[in-house]
Amino acid sequence: MRKKVLDVAEEAFQARGYHASSMGDLMATAGVTGGALHHHFPTKKALALAVIEERVAAAVEETWIQPVRMAPSAREGVRSVFAAVAAELERQGFVRGCPLNNLAHELSLADPDFRIALAGIFSAWRQVIADKISVDQQAGRELGTDPQRFAALAVASYSGAMSMAKTAQDAGVLRDCLMALEQGVMSSKTGTRRRNRILHRAL
Known part of the structure; x- marks a missing residue:
């Protein structure tokens, strides 16, 4: 799950930029819950x-x-x-x-x-x-x-x-x-x- 979130975040930050990529969008794309995401990455x-x-x-x-x-x-x-x-x-x-x-x-x-x-x-x-x-x-x-x-x-x-x-x-x-x-x-x-x-x- 951690790798999947990193994959999605890496792609989003390069395509749209850090500031334009919301945690909600990253969660939806990665298919993870907020709790799962914050377990690995407490903050953006x-x-x-x-x-x-x-x-x-x-x-x-x-x-x-x-x-x-x-x-x-x-x-x-x-x-x-x-x-x-x-x-x-x-x-x-x-x-x-x-x-x-x-x-x-x-x-x-x-x-x-x-x-x-x-x-x-x-x-x-x-x-x-x-x-x-x-x-x-x-x-x-x-x-x-x-x-x-x-x-x-x-x-x-x-x-x-x-x-x-x-x-x-x-x-x-x-x-x-x-x-x-x-x-x-x-x-x-x-x-x-x-x-x-x-x-x-x-x-």
Whole structure:
């Protein structure tokens, strides 16, 4: 029963939003009584926190964290996620948006507990990319890349692209943003190498 309620709440929060989803509607859709619902989730806030901590965090883990960890490099991991998500969105024919983004936009200022839970997921997402860059650097790659800044840019690019894709109902913007991200990073690295050569000659 707990799983069924979480399934219904997750779907409702993504489709309609937290504030537009009443507990009565959730009970009716899940086919549970008020007593059964409140046994597992005493308040709507408790239900939302469970969705964030158990479902949204799991989605980011599956979509981003594990693929980046398993990728040959950070850059290849980021590229593969963008491509896989774009392909899946095109296959399904509509864009609902990033589950984390959707709730972050609605709830971050609504309650500090929501903000902290959502920020924790963003932090873990960024950190896995930064850690992968550090591993790449140990292997002699990405030596001109700041791990934390690259991670922040990758997450921000994806989050912004998903918001734009949701509004336009066009997954192609993910590929556009990936291309811009890669070109921007490469340009930055080229500039860093040029500055380093100039500095070396000056010394």
